[in-house]
Structure formats: structure tokens, C-alpha cells
Amino acid sequence: MNKIKIDDLRNVVKEAYEKVKGIQGGKNADYIPFLAKIDPNLFGIAVCLPTGEVIEAGDTNYVFGIESVSKVFTAVLVLKQYGAEEILNKIGADATGLPFNSIMAILLEKDHPSTPLVNAGAITADSMVKPIGDSEGKWSAIIDNMAALSGSELVLLDELYKSETATNFNNRSIAWLLKNYNRIYDDPDMSLDLYTRQCSMGVTAKQLAIAGCTMANDGLNPVTQEQVFDPELAPKITSLVATVGFYEHTGDWLYTSGIPAKSGVGGGVIGIMPGAFGIAAFAPPLDEAGNSVKAQAAIKYITQKLKLNIFRNNTIEIEM
Ligand SMILES: NC(=O)CC[C@H](N)C(=O)O
Structure with missing residues (x-):
């Protein structure tokens, strides 16, 4: 079992932000003219735990296109x-x-x-x-x-x-x-x-992390305590995300990151680690498949550093 201390998670989110914020590369989507105009330096990471706590770094309250x-x-x-x-x-x-x-x-x-x-x-x-x-x-x-x-x-x-x-x-x-x-x-x-x-809905990284956690948490929204969907549907949702979340790069993504995640050309990514947390990252510049370069790097940094992997452990405990 891979037990993760909450303080380690908090520190690794901070670290991921610092390490990834200077990464260059990628380009804003421009086939939708509005997206080409968004500041390419915006960058945020948010992790939401089943307790409702949201760990945040950077521009987590910036409203961007959910796509x-x-x-x-x-x-x-x-x-x-x-x-x-x-x-x-x-x-x-x-x-x-x-x-x-x-x-x-x-x-x-x-x-x-x-x-x-x-x-x-x-x-x-x-x-x-x-x-x-x-x-x-x-x-x-x-x-x-x-x-x-x-x-x-x-x-x-x-x-x-x-x-x-x-x-x-x-x-x-x-x-x-x-x-x-x-x-x-x-x-x-x-x-x-x-x-x-x-x-075209606007969303923040914080909102996406909470939604990811609702999906990771068998449909129970950790903030509002509303049961949004039947727990039986949770593995169906996560399996859809795992299968195609990064389009033609999905296999490479899952192989290297260990977390089912879904991207949008607005620069957002939502990740679901069942039972453990929801994660989101946002930065507009995209790779050639339309996935945010920095959001991928940030999420991967966190999962790799903490050895979190959906295929490695059946139980992930977060120590408080
Ligand atoms: N990958 C995306 O985020 C694409 C969404 C965009 N609205 C489209 O249909 O092209």
C-alpha cells in the first residue's frame, strides 16, 4: 500500500509548480480565435481531497475555457x-x-x-x-x-x-x-x-479539481456533500477517461503518469485518482495533440514523485 502524508502532498504540489512554471514549449490553440489571445504564462495546479481540502498553487482561480x-x-x-x-x-x-x-x-x-x-x-x-x-x-x-x-x-x-x-x-x-x-x-x-x-463554459482549476474529486470519491462531492451520481457509475467514468483522455497520446500518458486524466484545448486537465483525490492543472500552451504541456508536466511530476499509480495500488491511504 502506498501511504501518502498530507504534508508531502502539499509540498510536492508547491514543488511541481516551481519546477514546471518556467517550462517553455507548446502553443495556444488558435483554430478557435478566442483561445489564441489568452495569456500563455497563466499556470495553476489544484488538488482536492475527499475531506474537501483543496491544495492550490498558482492561477487556480483564473476562469478559462473548459473545452x-x-x-x-x-x-x-x-x-x-x-x-x-x-x-x-x-x-x-x-x-x-x-x-x-x-x-x-x-x-x-x-x-x-x-x-x-x-x-x-x-x-x-x-x-x-x-x-x-x-x-x-x-x-x-x-x-x-x-x-x-x-x-x-x-x-x-x-x-x-x-x-x-x-x-x-x-x-x-x-x-x-x-x-x-x-x-x-x-x-x-x-x-x-x-x-x-x-x-465555452468558463471554469477554474479549483473547480475542476473538486469535480475530479467527486468522480474519485464515488460521486460524493467532497465540498457540498451532495451525492451527485450513483457510486456504481464511478468506475465507468474513470475508465472512459483512462481510455481516451489524451486522444492519440492516451497510452503514453497513462504509461508515464499513472493517472486517468482528460484534457481540453483551453489548457485545462482534470485527473482522477480513485479513492485518493481529484487533480487539475491549467496552462494554455498545448502539444500537437491538443494537450497542455505544463499541465501534463505538473501532474506527472506529482504522481511520479509520490509514486501514485492507478495500476500499482488498489488502496491509497492519505494520512492526515
Ligand atoms: N480537445 C478539445 O478541447 C476540443 C474542444 C473544442 N470545442 C472542439 O470541438 O474542437
């Missing part, structure tokens, strides 16, 4: 609304091994959209959100679920929403290709708009 990290949130929502089996049948739980916005992946797997954590599966997930046919009702369900997981409301970044809506031509093709394969369960344009809007 693809939102896919994990909506996956939780549809898992709650439909159950694990129906999500497997209607969307799937497979890695694509291809970029997040791949059209090829849809052509190759036309029997289902692979996973709710790539663009295609996320648009399908939004099409499934109940109440069907009611855009505003669906939107309320999506943002209420985000708030429940993170313990506080997220805000829509209107400029990001407009910027993404004006440039999301690839995603428009995905929505209609899914329709062609009968893999969209509501109006395609409405589903795409909900997807674009959820990606």
Missing part, C-alpha cells in the same frame, strides 16, 4: 439519465487512437461514435440529454450537472461561444455525419450548439 474537459461532465449526465449499458450501446467506450475531432474515426466505427470523450461521441451525448427536443431544458440539465460536480456554478464565456460557433465547421460535419449513421438522437444542429456552448 473538452466538459465532455467528462456530460458523460456523467447521460450515464445518470440512461445507465451504463445504454451508453455503451448508443455511444461506446472505445479509444479511437485518432485526434479529438477526427472524421475518419466516425467512418471507421460507423456502428457507434466510439466514446463520449471525443467530439463525435460528445455531440451524440448532447443529443441524448433529456428532455429530448427541448434545447433550454437540456441546457439547464447540462449546467446544473456541471455545478453539482464542481460544487459551484460555471459561467458561460460568451466571447468564446461566439468565436467557436463562427469557426466550428469541422464539428458541423461531424454532427451531420452522425445523423447519416443514425447516431444522433435529437436535432443535429441543436445538439451541436449545446456541445459548442458547453465547451
Whole structure:
């Protein structure tokens, strides 16, 4: 068993921040014009424990675009609304091994959209959100679920929403290709708009760490004490994240970091260490697969230094 002292964890978070903050490399996403303008030097790390304590370093209260990290949130929502089996049948739980916005992946797997954590599966997930046919009702369900997981409301970044809506031509093709394969369960344009809007929500690293901890903590939000989802769903969520969280780099990521995590092109990453903690890091410059360079380095530093690895221990105790 790998027992970790809380003080060691606090120190390693500080250390990770100091070591990683000077790392150069990567580039802000620019296919969404709004994201290209964000200060590339912003950087924060937050770790939330099942006790509700949040360990923070750097810009953990800066509000940035959640982007693809939102896919994990909506996956939780549809898992709650439909159950694990129906999500497997209607969307799937497979890695694509291809970029997040791949059209090829849809052509190759036309029997289902692979996973709710790539663009295609996320648009399908939004099409499934109940109440069907009611855009505003669906939107309320999506943002209420985000708030429940993170313990506080997220805000829509209107400029990001407009910027993404004006440039999301690839995603428009995905929505209609899914329709062609009968893999969209509501109006395609409405589903795409909900997807674009959820990606444009503003979130802080602190909120993401709390949401990660809710997922690591069998659905019990450590801050609000709300049971957000059935504990039976927790391993389903973590397995989806482990399988495809870093797209075509997911295997390398899991092999080197030992923690299931999901990235977004806004620069955020959420990590789930079941039973132990939720972690988030944020820094805008991305590698070529769209994953934050510094967020990856920071999370890896912490897991490697503390020898935390989902595949090594079945029990991780945090000593207080
Ligand atoms: N990987 C991401 O964060 C991509 C999200 C972005 N909204 C897109 O659809 O392209």
C-alpha cells in the first residue's frame, strides 16, 4: 500500500509548480480565435481531497475555457439519465487512437461514435440529454450537472461561444455525419450548439479539481456533500477517461503518469485518482495533440514523485 502524508502532498504540489512554471514549449490553440489571445504564462495546479481540502498553487482561480474537459461532465449526465449499458450501446467506450475531432474515426466505427470523450461521441451525448427536443431544458440539465460536480456554478464565456460557433465547421460535419449513421438522437444542429456552448463554459482549476474529486470519491462531492451520481457509475467514468483522455497520446500518458486524466484545448486537465483525490492543472500552451504541456508536466511530476499509480495500488491511504 502506498501511504501518502498530507504534508508531502502539499509540498510536492508547491514543488511541481516551481519546477514546471518556467517550462517553455507548446502553443495556444488558435483554430478557435478566442483561445489564441489568452495569456500563455497563466499556470495553476489544484488538488482536492475527499475531506474537501483543496491544495492550490498558482492561477487556480483564473476562469478559462473548459473545452473538452466538459465532455467528462456530460458523460456523467447521460450515464445518470440512461445507465451504463445504454451508453455503451448508443455511444461506446472505445479509444479511437485518432485526434479529438477526427472524421475518419466516425467512418471507421460507423456502428457507434466510439466514446463520449471525443467530439463525435460528445455531440451524440448532447443529443441524448433529456428532455429530448427541448434545447433550454437540456441546457439547464447540462449546467446544473456541471455545478453539482464542481460544487459551484460555471459561467458561460460568451466571447468564446461566439468565436467557436463562427469557426466550428469541422464539428458541423461531424454532427451531420452522425445523423447519416443514425447516431444522433435529437436535432443535429441543436445538439451541436449545446456541445459548442458547453465547451465555452468558463471554469477554474479549483473547480475542476473538486469535480475530479467527486468522480474519485464515488460521486460524493467532497465540498457540498451532495451525492451527485450513483457510486456504481464511478468506475465507468474513470475508465472512459483512462481510455481516451489524451486522444492519440492516451497510452503514453497513462504509461508515464499513472493517472486517468482528460484534457481540453483551453489548457485545462482534470485527473482522477480513485479513492485518493481529484487533480487539475491549467496552462494554455498545448502539444500537437491538443494537450497542455505544463499541465501534463505538473501532474506527472506529482504522481511520479509520490509514486501514485492507478495500476500499482488498489488502496491509497492519505494520512492526515
Ligand atoms: N480537445 C478539445 O478541447 C476540443 C474542444 C473544442 N470545442 C472542439 O470541438 O474542437
